Amino acid sequence: MGLELKMPELGNLNDSAQKLECHIALVSADSKLAGDWITALNSTATRHENPFGLHFEAIAPADVERLARDEDRLQAVIVDGGNDAKGLRAADQLADRIHALRSQLNIFLVAHSDIAGATSPAGEAGAESLANLRRRFDELFDRREGNFNHMFRLVQAFIARRASTPFADTLKEYVFSARDAWHTPGHSGGDSLRNSPWVGDFYRFMGEHVFNTDLSVSVQILDSLLEPHSVIQEAQDLAAQAFGSRHTFFLTNGTSTANKVVIQQILGGGGKIIVDQACHKSVHHAIVMNRCEPVYLKSVLHPEFGIYGPVKRSDIEAALDEHSDARLLVITSCTYDGLRYDLKPIIDYAHERGVKVLVDEAWFAHGFFHPELRPTALECGADYVTQSTHKMLSAFSQASMIHVQDPDFDEFRFRENLNMHASTSPQYAMIASLDVARKQMAMEGYGRLKQCLQMVETLRRAVNETGVFRALTRDDLIAEPLAGDNIGLDPTKVTIDISRSGYSGNEMQIKLFDQYGIQVEKTTYNTITVLVTLGSTESKLLRLIHALKQLAGTTHKRIHVGTPRRLPEFTRFTCLPADAYFADTEELPLMDNGVDATQNLIGRTSADEIVPYPPGIPVLVPGQEISEQIVQYLQQLLQGQNTTEIHGLIFRSDEPMLRVVKEVPEKSENKDKKSGGKKAK
Template sequence: MEEIMGLEMKMPAPGNLSDDVLKLECYVALVSADSKLAGDWIRALNGTAARHDNPFGLVFKAVAPADIEVMARETDRLQAVIVDGGSDTFGLQAADALAERIHALRSQLNIFLVAHGGIAGAAPLAGEPAGRVLASLHRRFDELFDRREGNFNHMFRLVQAFIARRASTPFADTLKEYVFSARDAWHTPGHSGGDSLRNSPWVGDFYRFMGEHVFNTDLSVSVQVLDSLLEPHSVIQEAQDLAAQAFGARHTFFLTNGTSTANKVVIQQILGGGGKIIVDQACHKSVHHAIVMNRCEPVYLKSVLHPEFGIYGPVKRADIEAALDKHSDARLLVITSCTYDGLRYDLKPIIDYAHQRGVKVLVDEAWFAHGFFHPELRPTALECGADYVTQSTHKMLSAFSQASMIHVQDPDFDEFRFRENLNMHASTSPQYAMIASLDVARKQMAMEGYGRLRQCLQMVETLRRAVNETGVFRALTLDDLIAEPLAGDNIRLDPTKVTIDISRSGYSGNEMQIKLFDQYGIQVEKTTYNTITVLVTLGSTESKLLRLIHAFKQLAGNTHRRRIHVGTPRRLPEFTRFTCLPADAYFAETEELPLMDNGTEVTQNLIGRTSADEIVPYPPGIPVLVPGQEISAQIVQFLQQLLQGQNTTEIHGLIFRSDEPMLRVVRAVSAGADAKDKKSTAGKAGR
């Protein structure tokens, strides 16, 4: 197949990602400007490794200071670096700067410092008071070694211990040990490790299909050795601490209810009981739900539409800053980065601007949990100073669906209150396999995330090149995806989301999605009227890539003979004013009014009424109405056109009575009677 397509695939270098997983070999680089010391130490350390238990296959290699960054970029097996900062030509300042550069390339590597014993009295590092040199070095390095000590057994064991800590999965290991201990279950769940299904003539096939461990890892909170997700003290807490270290947070919390719950928890933490929130209109629906649940006053920001492809991108930075200036009483700014299509904000100036005005920042990184593990994808929201970051670990990493994390670095963080807010939303019967998958997904990124993402990025380049070579399909670049109003905002692109323009094929996005599925067994992530988007993840393989490229080449040679005019995307109608808080509208007395008829009466009846529900056409998945918002003629006509159009559009939030679409609106009597009481509230809940 490779020859047929004439492709030159970039396979992983021998010994990097194709190793026998049962035999590990990890490199530890000793960086020194003193070639004699380096040679002596490498011989001693490798001799020590040969005499001791060495489960990670540690191999020590001497590397010159000028070469270590190349090694960090190109050698996936590298797991630790020992920097000799005690020579006359390469001292503490140089060692400290080198450690910073290595961390920027490979955030997960363990880095150790070798220095003279008199380090406590050494000259201060740049930006550090003289008395804080040692503490500063401890922040930059995992551990310090005395250059004169020469205790290689201790050095080997300490390096190995740090790597072992990073490679540990405390919860997943405990779960496995408990399952293999084969305890009799006299507790929930009722299937009792699958025993209720195993020998059933009716449902035994389901047990065999799902597999033994799906059931025997599904346990009860009664199993105390597995800790408590709602009040962790042992293995779950240890797993969360490791995740915080891996993702660069102060605190990390696991969730088995998805990032939808994560967003609700954070918004409740900051705005429980009410307050003003500045938020992208195109944010995930969980944010809109949290606004209702917590009686928030929303200030909605308009996303920028790319008219050629029907893709809604980020909000203009100037609009965010203007909202922060205008609404000085806002308490939280919510940003989605990256978007579904991979568009990322230049976050640091936005976060800094919000913090200068006393506003906390939540960044929804549901689609960007992998960002911290490759330099081409950094900086992440945490690195840019976000107070809270929510991530769907399952979307791009190796966790089960619904497995998510909340990362925290809010300097005013109240952990007790946060746990109470989390417990209000989390299940008291969590799925332990999900928790284990979070533990394992973190370990994979900590140990091989850089190498796996390097492979993903190579596959992206191969895919983009092959798609463009068809002459019919085109892989869109960052410049293609950035609408003109965003041109100066330094928007970035996550390359693992590959959006492909299919306009010249003559097929619509929906038609192309069906063809790929029916004819080639390929399911894509999303479509617009003239694009499809595929995700390149850790689970993408060379074989899958070959089949995808083969499908595009075949379809390029068999384009739609009758070129259809798919038109241009309908712009969302202008966002109208609020007549009351979203919560007031959602919980008010309501009535249902028809959306369609053969005349103008329906439209007239709806204009000026207050929506009680969130109405979301999909695609693009952005609400045209939220609770509390006034209904305009433009909004009514937009929804009517969608329902009458040839292309099927899902519209979430409509009520169908005998197949007739209805809108739930605040009852007219309530709207009139309460107008005076709600007048002041309506003014607050503005755009």
């Protein structure tokens, strides 16, 4: 019953013929007021421009939570607070429950202005009471309201604000204005490629808008990502509101850069950082770049599936107690496999000791938009949260966000730190995709995620029905040492145990790709993991289920039974990671003559980060002492049946080498001691 959205001033980017329909619920125990208002508001909606298809309906207070769960088209709720303070308290509590279910809904309050101004739900008086109500609700309406035109327009304006995409709209308008480009980039809107006999095919393959949206910072109407004041700043403000943060910053070079910016903000120039050994490599890089002193926490291995999960809470708390001079704690939640910390007690424990908390939520940008996935890191009090908006939402690759709610936040210094890492020539299509991805979650995130969770249930049930494959549950994935830590699971990461099929994870990945055209997200030696995202469709789900059923009927006896390799124990630091990375170094062979290579490497200090994939956790970081166990572990990986990527190794004529800190000759050391300990320059 809605009209086509044809109002660019309301943030229109939808050029399709699809009609929008937004339901607005009026919650009241006063049936006469509800009936009169609904009749008046729906009559108003038919007489005015109604691009979002606003439709008003009355609902009893007891039914509003059911409506919020079941009605995806619900976009706003008008709550009647009645005629007294008791009614205001009930309205306030109802608003809390609605926000817990649907964080994005606009909520309005209906009350007598004299009651709202005189007594708040908490008992405060006057202007302070009214201010508290305004923080809780988007807007207030007097119960004696007679101007339904104004009320309709106000509700529509709040929805329009949430549905706007200020940057993406401005980019689109600029492109369609067809300006002549006498500025970078050199392809000039694709004109350098369009008619070329050599590269014109690339232009046609990519499409014109890939090129004509690739613009220059010279186009001032598009604002500046490095110093935003207009449409980019507005888009970031909308993102902060949507994701529940005080400040939000867009990045076009990924969460790797986001992590580096935050660590530089807190620890630029050095300091102690407590961090999961299994954190993303960008955190390890930031430790080197900022001369940090790391305290590494050991991830817990699930012995049956070779999956590294979170760190035990007791280990985190012990590290916080032992290292009172630490300034930052870095946690990854959820992990690549979907395991989520119970964050609030950990964050509270850190804050009580004066330690800031960064939560890497690269894999959990969708969490705030469905109650089954909450609470998020921001809701649990994290100071900084980094998210890969592209991983699970609809943004382009490399498009990420940093969310900030640090009470001591220095925005000027933060922007300078961000600018040190950001490109001065950002990709405008990425910025637009962040704007649009935020809009999608703000307007339909709940409904889309509800569909995802329904797909997850269908997939899990079908996998288990094969009798060969098994969709692992939260309890399956949590190793015994984490049993008491209240670890959660993001169900959109579906890990499937393939042990009974006889295939390894790598073999199953290849079969799915070669025979069925299906690419999975990751594997271990006996599992595969698929992601159910906003882009998952019923047809894709049907094809995946069909492929798994087919493969379940073609099992074979595995010749080599795989087992997870435990990472060797983390050894001590002989110096700061930065000192090792930038030191004078030499390269020593890892495999040559086996025993000799081991003996030559034991006790030396690694100058690089050595990371086997899987599991993607460093075996060595710069400054770490090399042990016999570490050398033998790396040798076994290189000699194994299955190819393992090992990042950080140097190959000279196909010979793997480790870069180690060069030792000071003994004579030089003695000479230094005799001369008062001065080191040669």
